[in-house]
Structures are given as structure tokens and as C-alpha cells.
Amino acid sequence: MRVVTPIVDGDGFSLKRIAIRARAESWSDPEIPDGHQLTFVRRGVFRARVGGRTLVADPTVAYFGGPAQEQSIAHRPGSEDTCTALLMSDPFMAELDRGAPVGGPVPVTGDLAVAHRVLAARARRCDSFEVAEMAVRLAGRVLAAPSSPRAVGRAATAAARRALAGGAKELLAGEPGTLGLRDVARRLGCSPFHLSRTFRDETGMTLTRYRARVRVHMALEAIEAGRADLAGLAAELGFADHAHLTRTVRDECGRTPRALRALLAAPD
Template sequence: MLLDLNTVFHSELLSIRHGIARPSPDGVSNIECESADLILLPIKGVFAKHDGPRQHFIANPNHGILLGAGRPYRISFLDQVGDESLVLDFPKEVLASVLVEAVAGEDFGSSALAPHCLLSPASVMNRELLWRHLRQAVVDSLAVEEISLAMLTGALQAASVRGRLSDRGKQSVTMARRRQQVETVKELISLHANQDWTLTSLARHAHTSPFHLARVFREQVGVPVHRYLIRTRLGKALEAMQSAELDFAAIAHANGFASHSHFTSSFRSLFGLTPSQSRQRMAIY
């Protein structure tokens, strides 16, 4: 993996790095291990995080990744594009305080936490707002710190819900197979979000039945397959909206929405405001 990592913000409360990762020419990805607990927030692209043999998680800009200190992992790419992410690094004392208040945990290795989570719509918007702030010529430190704390709390709370689900099936072969099926579907959706998927076609790729997939996906991820697809499309649309030159009709079409109105209604349903209002809000910052 080729990684370009740069510090874009630093204060007493936290440090934020911006990373651009690309597949290495030889296709080999090395084992990584962090020295501190970190929050990884994808802002572009899709990748797989491998925590062990047959244990991987598909991540796109709808997810948060908890990188626990001393816990080895490996990153692989599902295409030749790579990914772009923000890495939030809080001091131990700050992290400990938030962990106790948010999930009654001690560190990212706590059994109360899963190593990844599906971010809430509010957290997805906060991540976009954070990235917008960090790209300004003059960074508003107070705003960055407040949004970062909100991102940390939201990610921990989301991960704690997933943690309770995964704990019940740690030793279960059946649960391992179900997780594999779910990650296969997440990978397909992340790579081809604009495709007109059906439950039957996704289930065929996952080697299961549509009924089984619908039930297991909702159980594992916390949302139905269709809602996950819409959220993935909206995540890509948010990225495209950073360009003021692109109109909403073009963005809607490029990301698999049937029409401008379908895009607008889906956006408002998830984020509580229209694409126009979102662009105006981001412009203020």
C-alpha cells in the first residue's frame, strides 16, 4: 500500500491527519499496527480492512473504523483507485473520558465495541463539515474540535451497538458465514452503487436466498439492504457536491437515482435538509 499521510490539524485536544492510500504496484499489502487508538473516517473510495483470517470489513464513506492500539490489521483495495480518509488521534486522557461516558468502555479493544460501525446520517454530515473546515485557508479550531468530539462520540455509540451483536456469535460458524455474505453484498454495493440492484441478484452473488439475505443483512448492519444502497449513493453524491460546477440532476444521474426529485427526497429523508440547503450550509463554512 502506498500511503501519503499529512497532519492537517493539531491542538491540545486532538491531531487530525489526511491520508491518501493507493494499491502498491506489486499488489502486496503489509500488516499494520497502530501505537494509539485512532478513528479512521473514509471520505472517498472503498477498501477492505482485514482483522484476521476470513475476517474482513468493507468500508466506504458511510463507515467509521476504530483502529485499536497494538491490534494488527491489513488493508486491501477492491479496485485500483484506493481511498482517502481522515485519521482522528485524541490524547489518552480525552479518549478515556469519552469512552467511559459514551459506551462504558476502557479502550478500543473493549468487548463493548466492534472495530467498525455504520455512521449515523448526522455523523456523515458532520464528517463532511469537518473536512470542509479543514480545507479552509484559515481553520476555525473551535469548530474543528467540537465536530471532532461529536464524530468520536457518534462512532463509539454506533460501534457499541454492533459490538453487542457480534459478541453473540464470535464462535459460531454460522455467524461467520453470515458476516461473509453481508460483506460480499456491501462490497458489491460500494463498488457499483449506481447499478440497478435487486435482492435476487445480490443474493445470487452472496450464494444465499433473497429472504435469508434480507434478514441477515438487517441483523448484521442495522439497516435494510435498500437503505444501505441509498446511503452509499448519497455518500458518493455528497462527495460530488463539493464541486460547485456540477448540478444536482447530473449528480443524481451519476449516482444511480432515477431522477433529480428522487435524489432530493432521499437526501432530505436521510439528512433532514435538501441538497441545495446542504450546499448552502457548507458554503457558509
Template sequence: MLEYKSLYNSSIVSLSDYRCSACRGGPAEEEHSSDNKIVLMRHGVFCKHVGKRIVASDVNQATFFSKGSTYRVSHPADCGDRGTIFSVSPHVLNDMIHELDPSISDHPDRPFPFVTGPCDSRTFYQHRELVTVLESVQSYPPDSLWVDEKAMLLITDVLNAAFQRTGLPKKRHRPRTDADHIDLAEAAKSFVASRIGERVILDDVARAVDASPFHLARVFRRHTGMPVHRYLICLRLRTSLEQLAAGASDLTALALDLGFSSHSHFTDTFRREFGCSPSDMRHTLTRKSLREMSKNLEA
């Protein structure tokens, strides 16, 4: 009646798909949450019974399960339900919540002061987009840097909406200055640029600049206007233009040297960015270079 499938797992976050085929009825036997989890629904509805309280969970809601909590589940309809379970590493989750509720330092084992929170249309669409990418059969796996950042952004939005609905605690002033944030972002840019052809994960970048993954991702986006993953992709693609203009003939070797998993991965990413294939761009760039050289010789 209840099936689980792992979609993604990293040191920062894991995602699992669940599908429940239970018919109308319940509540069932008591269950225990082994971890702090956030569930975003994609289909159906279930009711979570916490003591005498009954909370309906559907596609308009995010549902929160605190580690060690007990509850029972019932189903008000025969349609079953399906969704995505987000499990964030404890230190990253606490860092996220600390931005909204500094008092979590007093109760780190109880991060969620609510059972449900709103899931607006934008969040629902981004959640569905993420799951589609992770479920699709591709010739190359999804980039872990992209997945970690996308998942953290989703969770941040969901937590922020839940705290806003319940009343945001007053934030304490943090001693970090704008200059500190700029230095952090610049250090991360240097680290990423020095590893343009390597597999880069968010945890490694965060450790290199002595910051938490969540704090780094938030500050980097604010300072550069884009997430770390996007910044790295831009570095790789713009570097490839120089190599193509120089007449690079082995596109597979070029793709692997720049950190892409395959020729097709490089080509697909390049076409989305520049509107043409690398081979077409090489042809255009080399023809232009020859024309310019010819004009210089004539002069």
C-alpha cells in the same frame, strides 16, 4: 500509494487527511497502530483483517484502531480510498468513553471494544463540513475553539452509535449534581467573558474551571444551549454593536480588539449573524441615535 496530510493539531485532537491509491488486492503486510485512532471515510472501501476476522470499512462506517493493535489491509475494489484520521489525546478520549462505559477505568489502554461502528447521514455531513473548512484556503485560519468542539462532538456521536450497536454498558450513578453542572457552566461563562478580545482555546477554559475539555463542552452546551465557541462569538458580536452605535470608525482596530483575526473575518462573521456589514450597521445605528436625540431636543 499512501499519502498523509495534517489538517489540524491541538492539545485535544489532531486531524489528518489520508489518501490510498492501492488497487484491488491484498491483504498486505502486517501494520501496527501507534495510537488510538478513529477513521471516518470520505471515499472508497478497504478491508481490515484482524486475526481471522475481516471487516469492511466504507463511508457508512467509522473504523477504530486501538493503540498497539496489529492488522492487515486489503482492497476489494480498484477505486482506492480516502478519509480523515481523528486522534484524540488519551485523557480526553477516556473521559468520553467513561460516559458510555465506566469499566474503561479497568482497561484505559484498550478503549475500543469494537472495530467499526455506524456513521449516519448527519455525522457524515458534519465530518465533510469540518474537512471542507480545514482544507479551504481562507484569509483567516479556522478558530481552534470551534474545531476542537466540532471534532469532539463528531467523535462523541460516533462512539455513542458504536456502543449502542454493541449494547451500551449500564452507567454507574455519578455523584455530580445539576447544581455542580450549573456552577461549572457559569464559571466558564465568566472566564470567556473576561477574555473576549483574547485567543481562547478549550483546554485553557477547561483548566480554569478544573474540568476536562470534553466534560466542560458537554455541560456548557446543555446549560446554555450552545457550544463555548458560539457563546464567545455572540459576546464579541453583540459587544461590537455598542461600539458601532458609538460611532467606531476604525473597523480593523475594532475587529482585532474583539479577538477577530482580521477586518474580513469580523465582517464575514458579522454579516452571517446580522445580515449586513458592520459599516452598514454603524450607519443605521448612528442615524437612529441622531433621530432620537433630535426628538428629545424638540420635546
């Protein structure tokens, strides 16, 4: 089941929320967006095929598709994945003075995760000028960011390395608070050393850094939804305690959980 909820239609851009709950792990029928589409994952992990390239999509990345690029999605059965999609016209893109991302997904840091949530939260409450400026700034920042590195070497080897890193991302994005390094390596059929080295070469970050970012994004989603029990949330996500959660969120997003709750709830 796929539910698309329009959030705002602006001058040269639109914003929508997409929620999908799949019954089977199969690829959706290919679609071509009406414009240039920048997709942020709010919750979940799935595989996306964009312009012939397959990637693992989770809250730590955004991915871009042009108006001539087919997109197809494969979701995990029984889980709900939600995204925010920013659709931009040709003139809007041209006026950004930025090139489209080349070579893969773009990393979404904590501050970018906050920015796309603020845009979605305020789009219906702020005047069109402010919403347009937020959309321009968000798109410009993402399109200016470097893409995740691509593996070099023989095609078969590069594909195996991408698959290993993608498998690790799917496991950690699904169970960031419970799986240890050796657990992940065993499930993927390799040594922890090989997994760690390959993951860093493929993504540009360590497994530890990725896991921390995933947990922060999951915490951010819960905070925006109104979760007040931060001690319980910390335990669920594998943080040592409430203070550890607060410190990690502040380091990644630049604000404490309490400040983020106020930011995402308030109209100003």
C-alpha cells in the same frame, strides 16, 4: 500508493486525510496507530483488519482502533479509497467519558457523514477552540453509537453469514445505481430471500436501506467536490430523478444538496 495529508494538529488530537490507490488486492503490512484512531471512509470500499477482526469498510461505517491494535488494509486494485482519520491521545479519550466501540464497525448516518466532513473542511479555517469542540462532539457521538450487531451461533456459520453480508456491501457500494437484488444474489450464489434475511441480521438494516445510505454518501462526496449537475448525479446513482435525490439526501442528512454545498464550502 498511500498519501497521508495532515489537516490539523489540536490539543490531544489530530486529523489527517488518507488516500490509497492499490496495485494488487493484498493485505498491507500491519500498523499500530500512535493513539486511538477513528477512521471515516469518504470514498471507496475495502477490507480492514483491526485488532484481529476483519470488516468491510465503506462510507456507511466508521471503525476504531486502539493504540495496541494492529491495523491492516486490503484495497481493490485500480480504485482510490479516501478516508478521514481522527487520532486521539489517551487523555483526550478519557475525557470523552465514552467507551471504545466493541464488536465491529459503527454505522455512519447522514448527519454523522456531514459532521466529519464539516470538521475536515473547517479545521484549517477556524480557531483552535472551535475545532477542538467539533472533534470532541464528533468522537463522542460515534463512540456512543451502538456497533453493528454480531452474528450468534456456530463459528463457521457466523463466518459464512459475515462473508455473505460483506460481499453484498462490497457489490452495492461499488455499483449502487445499477445492480438489482437478484443480480447481487446471483453473484453471491444464494437466493434473494436468504441474502435479504442474512444481511438484515448481520447489519441491522435492510439491503434497501443500506443501498439508499450508500447512494447518499456518494452524493455527498460529489456535492462537496463541487458537482453542480444534480440531475446527472441522480441518474448515475440510480435515483428516479433530481427531486428523488434531493428528498433522499434531505431525509438522511437533514439538509438539501444546495444547503450542504454551502455548509461545506463556507467558513462559518
